[in-house]
Every structure is written in C-alpha cells, then in structure tokens.
Amino acid sequence: MKARFLISRFDLQLDTTPRLQEYSVDVPKGSTVLECLNIIKWTQDGTLTFRMSCRSAICGSCAMRLNGHAKLACKTQLSDVLIDGAVTVEPLGNFKVIKDLVVDMEPFWASLKRVKPWLKPDESVEYERERLQSIEGYKKIEDASTCILCASCYSDCNVLSVDERFLGPATLAKAQRFVYDSRDCDAEERLEYLGGANGVWDCTHCAECSTRCPTDAKPLERITELKAASMAHRIHGNNGARHVLAFRESIPGKYPGTGGGMINENYIPLRSVGIFNISGLLDLIPVGLRMFMRGKQPPMMPHYIKKFPEIRKMFSRFKEYLK
Amino acid sequence: MTHDVVIVGAGLAGLNAAIQLAGKVDVAIVTKVYPSRSHSGAAQGGVAAAVANLESDDTPELHMYDTIKGSDYLGDQDAIEIMVNEAPETVIEMERLGCVFSRDEEGRIAQRAFGGHSRKRSCYAADRTGHSLLHALFEQSMKHDANLTVYSEYFLLSLIYKEGVARGVVMMNILTGDIEVIRAKAVLFATGGYGRAFEITSNAFANTGDGIVAAYRQGIPLQDMECVQFHPTGLYGVGILVSEAARGEGGYLLNGKGERFMEKYAPSKMELAPRDIVSRSEQTEINEGRGINGENYVHIDLRHLGRETILERLPQIRQLGIDFLGIDCIEEPLPIQPTAHYSMGGIPVNHDCQVVVDQSGTPARGFFSAGECACVSVHGANRLGTNSLLEALVFGKRAGKAILKYVQSAEFEDVNENEEIANARKSLDDLLSSASTESANEIRTSLKETMMWKCGVFRDKEKLEQALETVLELSARYKNIRIADKGKVFNTELQEALELGNLLEFSEVIVRGALAREESRGAHFRTDFPKRDDEQWMKHTLAYKGPDGSLQFKYKPVIITRYQPEERKY
Ligand SMILES: Cc1cc2nc3c(=O)[nH]c(=O)nc-3n(C[C@H](O)[C@H](O)[C@H](O)COP(=O)(O)OP(=O)(O)OC[C@H]3O[C@@H](n4cnc5c(N)ncnc54)[C@H](O)[C@@H]3O)c2cc1C
Ligand code: SF4
Ligand code: SF4
Ligand code: FES
Numbered sequence: 099m100k101a102r103f104l105i106s107r108f109d110l111q112l113d114t115t116p117r118l119q120e121y122s123v124d125v126p127k128g129s130t131v132l133e134c135l136n137i138i139k140w141t142q143d144g145t146l147t148f149r150m151s152c153r154s155a156i157c158g159s160c161a162m163r164l165n166g167h168a169k170l171a172c173k174t175q176l177s178d179v180l181i182d183g184a185v186t187v188e189p190l191g192n193f194k195v196i197k198d199l200v201v202d203m204e205p206f207w208a209s210l211k212r213v214k215p216w217l218k219p220d221e222s223v224e225y226e227r228e229r230l231q232s233i234e235g236y237k238k239i240e241d242a243s244t245c246i247l248c249a250s251c252y253s254d255c256n257v258l259s260v261d262e263r264f265l266g267p268a269t270l271a272k273a274q275r276f277v278y279d280s281r282d283c284d285a286e287e288r289l290e291y292l293g294g295a296n297g298v299w300d301c302t303h304c305a306e307c308s309t310r311c312p313t314d315a316k317p318l319e320r321i322t323e324l325k326a327a328s329m330a331h332r333i334h335g336n337n338g339a340r341h342v343l344a345f346r347e348s349i350p351g352k353y354p355g356t357g358g359g360m361i362n363e364n365y366i367p368l369r370s371v372g373i374f375n376i377s378g379l380l381d382l383i384p385v386g387l388r389m390f391m392r393g394k395q396p397p398m399m400p401h402y403i404k405k406f407p408e409i410r411k412m413f414s415r416f417k418e419y420l421k
Numbered sequence: 422m423t424h425d426v427v428i429v430g431a432g433l434a435g436l437n438a439a440i441q442l443a444g445k446v447d448v449a450i451v452t453k454v455y456p457s458r459s460h461s462g463a464a465q466g467g468v469a470a471a472v473a474n475l476e477s478d479d480t481p482e483l484h485m486y487d488t489i490k491g492s493d494y495l496g497d498q499d500a501i502e503i504m505v506n507e508a509p510e511t512v513i514e515m516e517r518l519g520c521v522f523s524r525d526e527e528g529r530i531a532q533r534a535f536g537g538h539s540r541k542r543s544c545y546a547a548d549r550t551g552h553s554l555l556h557a558l559f560e561q562s563m564k565h566d567a568n569l570t571v572y573s574e575y576f577l578l579s580l581i582y583k584e585g586v587a588r589g590v591v592m593m594n595i596l597t598g599d600i601e602v603i604r605a606k607a608v609l610f611a612t613g614g615y616g617r618a619f620e621i622t623s624n625a626f627a628n629t630g631d632g633i634v635a636a637y638r639q640g641i642p643l644q645d646m647e648c649v650q651f652h653p654t655g656l657y658g659v660g661i662l663v664s665e666a667a668r669g670e671g672g673y674l675l676n677g678k679g680e681r682f683m684e685k686y687a688p689s690k691m692e693l694a695p696r697d698i699v700s701r702s703e704q705t706e707i708n709e710g711r712g713i714n715g716e717n718y719v720h721i722d723l724r725h726l727g728r729e730t731i732l733e734r735l736p737q738i739r740q741l742g743i744d745f746l747g748i749d750c751i752e753e754p755l756p757i758q759p760t761a762h763y764s765m766g767g768i769p770v771n772h773d774c775q776v777v778v779d780q781s782g783t784p785a786r787g788f789f790s791a792g793e794c795a796c797v798s799v800h801g802a803n804r805l806g807t808n809s810l811l812e813a814l815v816f817g818k819r820a821g822k823a824i825l826k827y828v829q830s831a832e833f834e835d836v837n838e839n840e841e842i843a844n845a846r847k848s849l850d851d852l853l854s855s856a857s858t859e860s861a862n863e864i865r866t867s868l869k870e871t872m873m874w875k876c877g878v879f880r881d882k883e884k885l886e887q888a889l890e891t892v893l894e895l896s897a898r899y900k901n902i903r904i905a906d907k908g909k910v911f912n913t914e915l916q917e918a919l920e921l922g923n924l925l926e927f928s929e930v931i932v933r934g935a936l937a938r939e940e941s942r943g944a945h946f947r948t949d950f951p952k953r954d955d956e957q958w959m960k961h962t963l964a965y966k967g968p969d970g971s972l973q974f975k976y977k978p979v980i981i982t983r984y985q986p987e988e989r990k991y
Contacts, residue, residue, distance in 0.1 A: 110910050130745070140862035144905035144914040152625040154661045154741060156552060157458040173744045196596065197911040203455070216560040217519025228472075228516040230528030236521070243521040243546070243553060247457050281519070 100124055101176060102184040103138065105146065108195050116195060118186070125176060131185070132160055132171035148199035155312060158248035162199045163188040168250035168310045190253035192262075206249050209266050213273040213292065218284040235280040242275035245315035251307035263296045267307035267317030270298060274320035277327055289324070289333045298324045299338020337370050337378075344369035350413040359403035359410075363396035423604045424449040424570065425828050427590055429577050429632060430611030431456035433551070433810060434792025434817035436558035438609055441821025443565035446828055449603060450562075451572045451592055453627060453916075457559045460613050460625040461813060464551025465664035465737060466535060467543030468515075468814070469807035470508035474525055475532040479540040481505040488808060489984050491537040491695050492801025493943035493953065495645070495961070497980040500797045503772055504808075507815045512544050515814065520557035522546050533734075534669045537695035537805040537991075548666050548737045551810060575601075576916055577631050578845050580608065580788075581836055582639040585778070587788035588834040590635075591845045595916065598909025600845045602838045606831040607787045607824045610636060610768060611817060614793040616649075618924045618931070619761030620873035623655055623662035629920035630927045632794045636768050637926065641778060641785065642963040642975070644796040646766035646927065647934035650804055650944045651878050653699035655760020656745055657718040663738050663757060665806045667721055668692040670734055674703065675720040675754065676711040682719075690991040697803045697944040698991060700759040704878045713756060720754035759878050763804050765944065766934075767796035769963065773823035774816050780963065780977035787831060791820040798961065801979075802943025852918055857901030861914075864895050864902065865921050868928060871895075876932050881949040885936040892932055896925045930964045933972055938962065955986050 101123055108116040121142060125134050132150055139146045148171070149159040155173040162171055164179045165186050179185045193201035219229070251267035258264050265273075273292055277285045292298050298321050307317040328339055344366040349359060367385075371378035389395050403409070424447045428435045431452035442448040452459065473479040484505040489496055516522055516530060523531035523546050535543040546553035562569055574595040581588040581602070589604040612632025616624030637643050653674070654663040668674070674692050676682045686702040687694035694702075703719050712718055723731055728751050731739055735750075742748045742755050768790040769777050774797070776785040792813040799812055868891075875888035899922060906914040940954035941947050960976040967973055 109908060111908065128747070139914070144861075145908070147906075147911055147913050149913075151454050151458050151627045152460065152463050153659075154463060155744060156463050156549070156737075157454070157460075157625065159454065159458050175744070175747070197908075200911050207455070211563050211566060214564075216564040217557075219517070219519070225513075225517060228513045228522075228530050231522075231524050232528050233524050233526070235528075236524045239521055240547070243556070244549065246462075246552070247455075275521075279519070279521075 104186045106188040131174045147197045158246035161248040161250045168253040192258045209269045215272045238278040241314040244313040250310040254306040256304045271315045271317040271320040293336040341370040359406040426607045427603045427605040428609040432459035432461035433813035435611035437817030438821035444568040449570040453576045462552045462555040465548040466666040467545035467550045467807045468810040470512040472509045474529040475541045491805040494986040495801030497798045498982040535806045536693045543807040580635045586786040588836045606828045610790040611792040612794045616761045618872045618928045620869040621660035622761040634923040634926045644769040646930045648765035648802045650763040651700040651759040652762035654757045657756035660760035673722045676706045677713045687991040694991040718756040718758045722754040723750045765800045774820035791816040859901045861902045888932045
C-alpha cells in the first residue's frame with residue numbers, strides 16, 4: 099500500500115521553525131504508524147528522529163500528533179489515520195521540540211513530582227503480610243494505575259496551552275490514584291494541594307485528555323473524582339470549591355436574595371473569590387464595572403422560576419444523599 | 422562527575438537496588454530510556470511467590486523444586502533457594518510500597534496458575550504486573566529525588582575496568598551527543614534482556630545487550646548465553662507477547678486441524694507445560710504441516726473463557742490483538758508463533774550480585790550485576806514464567822545491600838577521564854565518518870533472520886555453522902556502515918548503530934556456545950543431540966573475549982544442593 103507521510107522536521111541546532119517534509123512509502127498492509135516511521139528511517143532517511151521502545155503500547159515512548167491529535171504511533175494502524183492517502187505527523191503539543199518528533203519531556207516529569215506521587219501509608223503498623231484492600235478498593239484505583247505516562251493528554255490539553263503552570267491531566271490522574279487508594283493516609287493534604295492554584299479546578303472539562311488517552315486512565319474522569327473527593331472532604335478553602343458551593347447555595351437560595359431556582363450571577367463570583375478575600379474582590383470590580391457600563395449586569399433581586407419548589411426538593415434530596 | 426555508586430538500568434532490578442542506597446550513599450542511575458519506559462513495564466503475567474493466598478499448601482520448597490526442574494537442572498540450587506525464600510517478603514514489600522495488585526475476595530494479593538509451577542503462585546495486577554511493579558518503584562525513586570541522581574536518556578558506551586576493578590562508566594548524553602564519564606566506587610549493571618537479535622521477538626527495541634557487551638569487551642566472561650527462551654505465544658509476524666496468563670486462565674492451543682495438540686507432548690500439564698516444551702511442540706506442529714492452513718502459526722483460543730473473564734483478567738491481551746492484528750479474541754482465536762523472549766545467560770554473579778570472573782568465583786572488585794542481564798543462574802537452561810520479575814526484584818535488592826556494604830570500605834580508583842572520553846569519541850567518529858555504503862538495516866535484518874531460523878527453537882550443527890558464518894560476515898560488513906545523521910543532538914541513528922554492534926557481538930557468543938553444547942537442555946535444543954547429557958554437560962558455559970578478539974570457552978560446574986537431576990516430564 100502506498101502512503102504519503104507529511105512529517106514535521108526540526109533540529110534545535112539548525113532550524114528556527116519546524117518544516118513539513120513529505121515521504122512516500124510502500125508499506126505492508128496492517129502496518130502501524132510506528133512500523134512505517136521505521137521503514138522511512140531505515141530505508142529512506144536515517145536522520146528522521148522519534149522515540150520508541152516497547153512497540154506494544156505499554157512504555158509510553160512513541161506518543162506524537164497524527165493529523166493534529168496525540169496518539170501512540172505503535173498502537174495506531176496506518177489505515178485508521180490516512181486521509182486521501184496521507185497522514186500528518188507532528189511532535190506532541192504543549193512541549194518544546196528538540197528534534198523532529200522528539201520533545202523536551204522535562205516539564206512533564208516535573209509536574210508529576212509536584213503531587214508527591216508515592217504511597218504515604220500509615221507507617222506505624224508493623225507488618226508481616228500485605229495490606230488488605232477490597233476488590234472494590236482496587237477498582238477505584240485500577241483505571242488511574244493503567245497510565246503509561248505517554249503525555250498524549252498533556253499534548254492536547256487546552257488549559258496547558260495557555261497556562262503551563264497547570265498540573266495537567268496525567269499528573270492529576272496520578273494524584274487520583276493516591277487520593278482514592280485505601281492504603282494512603284494523606285488524602286486530605288493531597289486534596290488541599292490539588293484544590294489550590296493550577297490544580298483540579300483549573301480544568302475546563304474539555305475532555306480532550308480522555309479522548310486522547312490510550313489507556314483506561316482517562317484523566318477527566320479522574321479529575322471529576324478528585325473534585326468529588328475534595329467536596330466530600332469539605333476542602334472548601336479555594337476558589338474552585340467555593341464556586342461549586344456558590345452554585346449549590348445560589349440555586350435553591352440558601353441566603354435571602356441568592357436563589358430562586360436560577361443561578362445568581364452576582365452572588366457566584368463573590369462567593370467563589372471568598373467574601374473576606376479583599377484583594378480578590380477588588381479584582382472583580384473592573385469586570386463588574388465593564389458589565390455595568392454595557393448594561394449586562396445581572397438583576398439585583400432573584401427571579402423565581404415556576405418550578406422552584408421542585409428544584410428545592412431536588413436539592414434537599416441531594417443533601418440527604420450526601421449525608 | 423563522581424558518584425559513590427552508578428547503576429546502569431532503571432528497570433525493576435536497577436530501581437530496587439537504587440532505593441536501598443538512596444539517602445545512604447551518593448547514588449546515580451544511568452538509563453537510555455526514562456525509567457518508566459524500561460522493559461520491565463511490559464511484563465504482563467505476574468511475579469511468583471509462595472505467599473500461599475490461593476493455595477494454602479504452597480511453600481518456598483515447592484517453588485524451589487519447580488524452578489530447578491524447570492531449569493532442566495542447569496540452575497544453581499543455592500541461588501534458587503535464596504530467591505524462593507525471599508520471594509514472599511519481596512512481593513509483600515512491593516505491596517507495602519504501594520504497588521497496585523489485583524485482589525482476592527479477602528483483599529489479599531490475587532494469584533493464578535503459571536506454566537511449570539505446581540501451585541498457583543503468580544501474584545498479579547491484571548495483565549500488567551510489570552507495569553504496576555515498575556511504576557511503584559518509579560514512584561519510590563521520585564520520593565528519593567533529592568538523594569538520587571537520574572541520568573535519563575544517557576547511553577552507556579563502556580565500562581571502565583582495569584586491574585580487576587570497576588572504576589566507572591563512559592556514557593553519551595543522547596540529548597546533546599556529549600560523552601561524559603562517571604567515576605564510581607561501585608558499578609551495577611541492570612541493563613535487562615537482549616532479545617532483539619531475533620526476527621520474531623517479544624522484546625522492546627531497547628533490549629540490545631549493551632551492558633553485557635560492555636562487560637564482555639573488558640574481559641568479563643558471559644555465562645550460558647546459548648540458553649535463549651522462546652515464548653510459545655508471540656503474535657504472528659510481530660512477536661508481541663500474548664502473556665502466558667492467557668493459558669494460565671485456561672486458553673487452548675489449537676493446530677490447523679483444530680486439535681489441542683499439547684495432548685501429544687505434555688498430557689498432564691497440557692498448555693501449561695514449561696515454555697520450552699510448548700514452543701517446541703508448536704514448532705513441530707508447524708514444521709510438520711499442521712499450522713493453520715499449513716502456515717507458520719497455530720492458534721490460541723480464548724473464546725470459551727467468555728467475555729467477562731477476558732475483559733476482567735486479560736484486557737490488555739485483548740487490546741493487543743485488536744491493535745496489532747485487528748482480531749478480537751473474544752470472537753476469534755489469535756494466530757501465534759514462538760517468539761524470542763528471555764535470555765537466561767548473562768554476566769556471571771555470586772549471591773550478592775558481585776560479578777565473578779572465573780570458574781572459582783573470583784569477584785571483580787566494584788562490579789555488580791542484577792536482573793535479566795546477569796546470570797546468578799536461577800533459571801538454568803529455561804526460565805519459568807513469573808520467575809524473572811522475581812529475580813529482578815530479589816537480586817536488585819540484594820545488589821543494593823551488598824553495594825552499600827562494599828562502598829563503605831572502597832575508594833575511588835584512578836581514571837584517566839580525558840583518555841576515556843577521547844577513545845569513545847574516536848570510535849563514534851569512526852562510525853560517523855565512515856564513507857562506506859553498508860546499510861545498517863540490511864545487516865540487522867539479516868542477523869535477525871539468521872538467529873531466528875538457524876539458532877532458534879530447533880538447532881543443529883549444520884544450521885549453527887551457517888549462522889556463525891553469517892554473523893562473522895555481517896560483523897565484518899558492520900565496520901563499514903553508513904550513518905546519514907551526522908548531528909549531535911538526539912542522534913538515534915547513531916545509537917541504533919551502536920546497538921547493532923552489540924547485537925552482532927553477543928550473537929556470535931550465542932551461536933558458538935550453542936555449537937559447543939552438544940546436548941539438548943531446557944530451551945537449547947539440538948536435533949542432532951536430542952538428549953540431555955548430564956555426564957558431559959551438567960556445567961555452565963563461560964565465554965571470554967580474548968585480547969585478540971577471539972572467543973574462548975571455559976566451563977564451571979552447576980551447584981546441586983538438594984535435588985538430584987532426574988528426567989523432566991510434565
Ligand atoms: C513482553 C514481556 C513480558 C514479560 N512478562 C513477564 C512476566 O509476566 N513475569 C516475569 O517474571 N517476567 C516477565 N518478563 C521478563 C521480565 O520482564 C524481565 O526479565 C525483567 O523485567 C527484566 O528487568 P530488568 O530490571 O533486568 O531490565 P529492564 O526492565 O529491561 O531494564 C533495563 C534497563 O537498562 C537500561 N539500559 C539498557 N541498555 C542501556 C544503555 N546502553 N545505556 C543506559 N541504559 C541502558 C534501560 O534503559 C532500562 O532502564 C517479560 C518479558 C517480556 C519481554
Ligand atoms: S478536560 Fe481538563 S485536563 Fe483534560 S484536556 Fe481538558 S482542560 Fe485539560
Ligand atoms: S493519562 Fe493517558 S494520555 Fe495521559 S499520560 Fe497517562 S496514559 Fe498517557
Ligand atoms: S513504543 Fe512503547 S508505547 Fe509505543
């Protein structure tokens with residue numbers, strides 16, 4: 099089968115920007131993209147550079163962007179990505195390129211270390227045997243434990259592309275693995291950190307990470323679990339958690355003038371930033387003013403929607419459930 | 422640069438050694454791939470230990486006997502005894518460190534059956550046990566970040582070893598192409614397996630025997646290199662492993678006539694007979710025309726296990742079939758063939774993983790080795806499944822402890838760094854500047870085919886002599902290979918060329934060792950000498966590289982403590 103490869107070429111020492119180079123190759127049916135890249139490297143152009151090792155989707159080396167999205171080259175059948183007989187191959191996004199398809203992975207590993215990704219068990223218990231963990235307990239961490247640290251998610255994350263300080267999907271998935279591990283004693287402290295700046299609440303739920311993830315680690319799902327755990331542990335001292343609370347309080351109307359079955363847009367930003375957070379509140383003023391000037395300020399008093407009693411009932415049932 | 426200890430390799434063996442040392446001495450790890458990319462992560466099936474969660478009558482003694490019998494009596498029984506005795510605490514320790522294991526109803530580590538083991542003693546994490554163990558150790562290495570220097574993506578070029586003392590290593594920073602020296606009081610090689618010399622292999626691209634060859638080039642012998650294990654279930658054409666767990670869970674092997682052919686070869690153990698036996702049975706079926714449609718493969722059929730079991734216990738295997746062959750094993754059997762999988766031989770070491778240089782066990786000062794690249798010999802002529810993750814963990818840890826003791830009284834020895842760097846630079850420059858036209862790809866392809874079909878599952882004198890001739894001819898051609906990439910930054914073409922040099926070098930040792938060993942034992946099968954010959958060959962091969970490049974053999978006896986050799990029947 100003939101196929102055309104448009105491959106991004108770059109050499110830190112020679113180039114200022116990457117360029118696309120076209121290769122035309124005859125490849126056997128059933129080839130993976132990695133096999134094709136090797137055919138090119140071994141028979142046409144030895145300078146073409148990429149990472150690989152296991153070629154069985156377990157080591158995480160060969161992630162790259164195929165037609166613009168991160169995939170494992172070794173796990174992708176060429177026929178699945180060919181468009182009009184061609185495929186574009188580029189290095190992972192959100193990373194500095196070193197050479198061709200090789201990127202500088204250091205920020206990825208550095209991010210991982212920020213969440214202290216190792217078990218912190220109760221060291222006081224003497225042991226002779228393994229710690230017990232129920233099958234259900236195992237199931238809670240199984241998905242996250244399948245992560246192969248390939249950085250596909252990191253590549254395509256929308257938040258990382260505007261804020262490199264964000265912990266990122268893989269790191270957060272790894273964090274879930276410990277927060278939910280029945281053997282770990284540090285959930286509270288972990289959640290405090292994860293709830294802070296650049297943590298779980300910075301994620302915009304775009305789901306790119308889970309879409310690109312080649313394993314069951316599926317970061318967005320793990321992030322959602324971390325948020326749930328944060329709320330369950332009553333870790334409320336951050337904008338993200340306060341934002342959630344603001345919704346919960348605003349809609350059913352916890353305080354006079356807040357609810358009515360609809361979101362109160364005056365209340366939510368104030369509550370999210372924190373009522374006693376003077377500098378945070380001051381930051382809101384310009385936005386508020388701009389909205390006011392353009393006549394976009396939300397109404398001061400809540401509207402009550404028709405089915406408000408039902409909504410209240412839902413919320414009180416939800417409260418019961420949370421108990 | 423200096424470190425008290427330098428460990429080359431960040432798989433289970435290297436990392437487990439490192440965490441014994443971190444914080445106690447100045448320790449560095451050198452690894453050509455990031456630690457989490459080490460090939461240990463590809464191990465699927467499990468790690469053996471008589472923790473007796475599933476079968477309460479399991480004991481280390483039974484594990485010992487199974488291992489000795491599995492090794493076809495070439496394993497050293499004292500080393501095996503250490504391994505099986507330390508197995509339960511080692512696996513439990515991994516659990517305590519945070520490794521994610523599958524669990525039984527009582528919440529203990531789950532276990533299952535594995536070939537050649539008389540009890541169900543494979544502790545597992547679904548079908549990604551190696552991944553789970555490797556990540557647990559990688560996590561620990563991050564915990565020790567402050568006390569552990571990791572040189573990731575550095576390629577070992579050579580061992581500095583003079584007057585019987587290891588003094589450090591020479592390496593290339595893959596990112597910059599710079600050559601650097603690390604001086605150390607102790608060097609540990611944990612560079613893993615080296616199956617890439619074979620056409621069909623389950624091994625990663627990284628498994629090219631760089632460590633063993635670096636040792637061999639310094640006059641250190643290599644032991645039992647002819648013993649190469651072929652795993653019976655490699656995906657047809659690519660060799661990617663379908664874990665033995667597939668048979669452990671009850672999968673059937675079927676030939677072209679739809680028969681469970683293992684009935685003929687190992688009626689009591691059937692599919693769960695040891696790997697060497699199953700691989701030969703398969704190859705016999707294929708050679709006698711009973712492959713599927715007469716082709717070069719047979720089937721593993723999992724359909725009767727049912728969707729649920731497959732999804733729950735063998736999810737990764739199912740995915741591999743789908744990704745690489747487009748076949749869903751829930752609906753169709755998978756085509757498989759024997760695949761080069763595990764290298765029993767390696768750098769000879771004693772129980773403390775210190776390298777020994779002769780038949781009487783004289784240690785090399787400051788030089789240690791553990792994991793698949795070492796040969797303590799716990800696997801003899803054939804490794805049982807799940808015993809090698811165990812070996813890497815147990816002996817990695819022992820190496821760490823022994824090194825800790827060793828460096829207390831050791832000194833940094835003299836190293837002429839400039840000379841080391843200049844020598845390394847020169848050999849790289851020679852490779853790079855060679856104006857010739859030999860294609861590395863052709864040489865590699867030819868080597869792999871030769872090793873697979875002339876030095877593979879079935880061997881004989883004629884094929885082996887042809888193999889030797891080809892290997893020597895390819896080695897000569899190798900001197901003139903052409904490397905298009907002359908750059909310094911991330912030059913993987915140069916790296917692959919260096920790796921090819923290593924493949925060629927140790928392939929000669931394998932072939933000559935196989936030619937010399939005129940018997941059949943474990944994975945080494947000579948059709949012209951189909952019987953085991955305890956009289957002549959109950960001994961370990963030691964291959965030395967002479968100063969003139971020629972190869973010499975010496976032999977040393979197998980250590981037998983409790984179990985006398987008997988015929989191996991399953
Ligand atoms: C597909 C597959 C499945 C397996 N399944 C099982 C199983 O279920 N149970 C079991 O017990 N065993 C299994 N095995 C065998 C087992 O995985 C290995 O024997 C074991 O993991 C080896 O560990 P190691 O630490 O010695 O080496 P590895 O994990 O291979 O690590 C080698 C290290 O050396 C480094 N290195 C190598 N060369 C250089 C160099 N030139 N410069 C710098 N660094 C270098 C690498 O970067 C790497 O970090 C399996 C093997 C394969 C191939
Ligand atoms: S869902 Fe969140 S973490 Fe995932 S890619 Fe989108 S913003 Fe990033
Ligand atoms: S979460 Fe998924 S995509 Fe991200 S690093 Fe892990 S395996 Fe790769
Ligand atoms: S090469 Fe290991 S994941 Fe693709």
